[in-house]
Amino acid sequence: MRLPAIPKDATDITTTMSKSGVTLHDDALTAFNNFKLGGRKAETNYVIYVLSDDKTQIVVEKKGLASSYDEFVNELPENDCRYAVYDFEFELPNNEGKRNKIVFYTWSPDSSPLRSKMIYASSKDALRRALNGVAVDVQGTDFSEVDYDSVLERVSRGAFR
Amino acid sequence: MLTQTLVPAPATLRSRRTQLAYDKASNRIAYGSGKNVYIRSVEDPTKCVVYEKHINPVTAVAFSPTGSYVVSGDQNGEAHVWGLNGDEIVHKTTVQATNGRINSVAWDFETKRVFAVGNGTQRFGHAFMFDSGNSVGEISGHPSEVYGVALRPSRPPRAVTVGEDGALVFYHGAPYKFEKTVKKHTGSIWDVAYSPSGEKFVSVGSDRQVIIYDGKTGDFETLIDTKHSGSIFAVSWKDDNTIVTASADATVKLTDISTNKVLESWDLPKELANFQVGVVAAGEKVISLGFNGDLYYWKQGETKPTRVLQGHQKGVSALLVADNIFSSSSDGNVLKWTDGLAKRLDETHNCPVVGLLNYKDELVSAGWDKTLATLEGKTAATLSAQPIALTSDGSTVYSVSESGFEVVGGDAVAIDRCATLDAHDGLVAVGHELTVSLYRDSKLEFDFPAGRMTISCVKFSPNGEYLAVGDTSGKIVLYDAKSHQIVTSRWTFHSSKVTSIAWHKDGERAVTGALDNNLFVYSVKKGKTHKIEAAHRDGVTQVSWLNDDIVSAGNDGSIKIWTL
Numbered sequence: 173m174r175l176p177a178i179p180k181d182a183t184d185i186t187t188t189m190s191k192s193g194v195t196l197h198d199d200a201l202t203a204f205n206n207f208k209l210g211g212r213k214a215e216t217n218y219v220i221y222v223l224s225d226d227k228t229q230i231v232v233e234k235k236g237l238a239s240s241y242d243e244f245v246n247e248l249p250e251n252d253c254r255y256a257v258y259d260f261e262f263e264l265p266n267n268e269g270k271r272n273k274i275v276f277y278t279w280s281p282d283s284s285p286l287r288s289k290m291i292y293a294s295s296k297d298a299l300r301r302a303l304n305g306v307a308v309d310v311q312g313t314d315f316s317e318v319d320y321d322s323v324l325e326r327v328s329r330g331a332f333r
Numbered sequence: 334m335l336t337q338t339l340v341p342a343p344a345t346l347r348s349r350r351t352q353l354a355y356d357k358a359s360n361r362i363a364y365g366s367g368k369n370v371y372i373r374s375v376e377d378p379t380k381c382v383v384y385e386k387h388i389n390p391v392t393a394v395a396f397s398p399t400g401s402y403v404v405s406g407d408q409n410g411e412a413h414v415w416g417l418n419g420d421e422i423v424h425k426t427t428v429q430a431t432n433g434r435i436n437s438v439a440w441d442f443e444t445k446r447v448f449a450v451g452n453g454t455q456r457f458g459h460a461f462m463f464d465s466g467n468s469v470g471e472i473s474g475h476p477s478e479v480y481g482v483a484l485r486p487s488r489p490p491r492a493v494t495v496g497e498d499g500a501l502v503f504y505h506g507a508p509y510k511f512e513k514t515v516k517k518h519t520g521s522i523w524d525v526a527y528s529p530s531g532e533k534f535v536s537v538g539s540d541r542q543v544i545i546y547d548g549k550t551g552d553f554e555t556l557i558d559t560k561h562s563g564s565i566f567a568v569s570w571k572d573d574n575t576i577v578t579a580s581a582d583a584t585v586k587l588t589d590i591s592t593n594k595v596l597e598s599w600d601l602p603k604e605l606a607n608f609q610v611g612v613v614a615a616g617e618k619v620i621s622l623g624f625n626g627d628l629y630y631w632k633q634g635e636t637k638p639t640r641v642l643q644g645h646q647k648g649v650s651a652l653l654v655a656d657n658i659f660s661s662s663s664d665g666n667v668l669k670w671t672d673g674l675a676k677r678l679d680e681t682h683n684c685p686v687v688g689l690l691n692y693k694d695e696l697v698s699a700g701w702d703k704t705l706a707t708l709e710g711k712t713a714a715t716l717s718a719q720p721i722a723l724t725s726d727g728s729t730v731y732s733v734s735e736s737g738f739e740v741v742g743g744d745a746v747a748i749d750r751c752a753t754l755d756a757h758d759g760l761v762a763v764g765h766e767l768t769v770s771l772y773r774d775s776k777l778e779f780d781f782p783a784g785r786m787t788i789s790c791v792k793f794s795p796n797g798e799y800l801a802v803g804d805t806s807g808k809i810v811l812y813d814a815k816s817h818q819i820v821t822s823r824w825t826f827h828s829s830k831v832t833s834i835a836w837h838k839d840g841e842r843a844v845t846g847a848l849d850n851n852l853f854v855y856s857v858k859k860g861k862t863h864k865i866e867a868a869h870r871d872g873v874t875q876v877s878w879l880n881d882d883i884v885s886a887g888n889d890g891s892i893k894i895w896t897l
Contacts, residue, residue, distance in 0.1 A: 242859070242860070245860075246860075250822050250823070251819075251822075281822070282785065314825040315823040315824075315825050315826075315860065315861075316825045316861075319826065319861065
């Protein structure tokens with residue numbers, strides 16, 4: 173017996189569509205790939221994603237080269253949700269050199285509207301699954317959770333052994 | 334970076350001896366206060382080393398004969414042995430000696446074995462090797478709590494334990510085994526001590542008797558008449574012929590045992606605060622401890638103490654940094670600190686003091702007794718309700734209580750469940766439950782939207798531009814005091830109740846303290862800039878600035894000064 177043919181774009185459905193029906197804008201992936209494959213000469217070390225106004229697509233809100241981690245964190249809004257990726261660079265102890273790891277942020281501050289929190293939580297997979305090479309997922313509900321020290325602790329877990 | 338610690342006083346307990354330890358080699362004394370052990374130089378008591386690994390209040394401490402190790406015991410029967418190399422501390426072993434309060438600890442002369450005795454349901458003490466924790470004998474023969482222990486400082490090894498039932502148990506060692514019971518006292522025996530040579534030992538008790546025994550056999554030798562008119566809590570040998578005793582009659586006496594003559598009697602006013610509950614001979618000096626935590630330095634030939642060290646025994650409840658640091662604690666003491674040492678000011682309040690501030694150009698303290706008292710003890714003003722906190726905006730003093738706030742000497746506004754307030758130029762911010770309300774001239778001006786957690790601290794910046802609002806979850810939200818908009822909600826690094834916020838005079842930075850023991854310095858523009866972790870055990874209660882340095886105080890009774 174022949175199995176029904178798998179539709180060609182089946183994988184696309186799982187990777188780009190989430191439970192809430194929100195899809196990924198093409199630019200979102202392009203921005204990530206440029207960011208990821210740019211190497212040392214990359215023009216961006218962070219990308220912040222936002223849901224489009226009609227809440228149907230995840231689009232790039234901002235990307236750029238932050239000179240410090242705090243500069244990137246300051247781009248996160250106080251009262252609304254976002255997704256973000258950041259190329260986290262840190263030093264290993266004993267001068268063992270620098271390491272970079274890509275961190276994915278789900279920024280959902282306590283003070284953001286409930287509706288926003290819900291739609292960001294249910295749409296997260298649409299973006300997150302499409303991004304390969306993310307080392308650490310950080311869920312942030314206030315600024316202490318996305319603080320340099322706490323992210324460093326997450327990122328360097330296992331790296332110091 | 335910690336630059337100075339203003340050291341708390343030893344913890345004392347009513348009708349109990351407090352063990353003081355002295356190390357001859359480094360000329361330092363050690364005592365427990367709160368959950369910490371403090372080791373202070375006798376000559377320069379501002380120098381101190383702190384051991385912070387006990388999880389329960391520390392009740393006993395002893396130096397090894399060479400001073401390179403210390404054993405400390407706590408309320409829950411844990412004995413900690415740690416190495417001491419100058420100012421460096423290395424934790425060695427933790428042994429569960431009993432399951433009750435440890436009343437006394439002692440080392441043998443070889444710095445190998447440790448005794449920890451006290452209360453417990455299974456046993457009243459434990460003798461163990463300090464490095465492995467293995468048992469080296471059995472504490473037996475006591476039907477109830479053991480108060481003191483002494484080990485013979487020479488061969489053959491002997492040990493003595495004394496207890497509540499008035500029995501003295503003599504052990505031969507090592508391993509230490511029960512030899513006999515000597516019952517000469519008619520009441521509880523508080524303390525026992527071996528002479529430096531080990532020839533004799535002495536016991537003192539609630540029957541006011543001082544009894545000398547033979548060090549090797551444990552046989553009764555003589556009765557010393559010290560003429561104490563109260564229970565004798567502690568005894569220490571100054572040399573092989575003289576002992577010093579501390580008593581509940583508020584005296585410390587130096588007695589020659591060979592002639593049975595009192596050489597010196599140092600008397601203090603006979604009141605509970607002066608009951609002498611601990612004593613140790615420190616070289617030529619004698620150091621004794623009053624019930625109120627005061628440490629007295631005595632010298633033969635002088636009737637007055639040559640020095641008195643004071644400090645807080647309870648958590649610091651209010652702090653004022655002016656030319657000097659003033660601090661008060663929940664037991665009602667107000668201290669003034671000069672060059673790292675404290676002087677107690679009049680104890681007007683017999684209750685927690687919650688505010689230290691300027692009122693009508695005079696420094697006043699405010700306590701739960703609803704009075705504002707000057708430091709000379711005069712009542713400056715009275716309040717209509719028990720205050721939680723007080724604040725001043727320069728010209729007016731405000732007090733907040735559970736049921737509202739009042740202008741001292743003026744109007745009162747009733748609000749339910751108030752927790753905190755601050756004022757700037759007539760504008761009063763009151764935190765009650767989840768909300769902060771702004772009042773002017775006793776009229777409600779604005780209600781900030783309710784937060785998620787109870788408000789625990791509010792503070793205006795020096796020019797009144799910002800209002801920092803801290804809650805019981807550790808979050809601090811910074812509002813613009815005029816437009817009432819959120820300036821930043823990035824000050825979220827504390828993990829429990831924010832207890833104190835202090836703005837630097839530049840109006841841009843603030844230091845905050847919380848019950849999570851940490852201090853943070855936040856900047857309006859940059860968010861968190863500095864972090865000081867584990868500043869005070871059991872929580873930070875007060876923070877302030879001393880120019881560009883930070884002053885913090887906590888429930889551990891200490892005050893610390895930090896440079897950034």
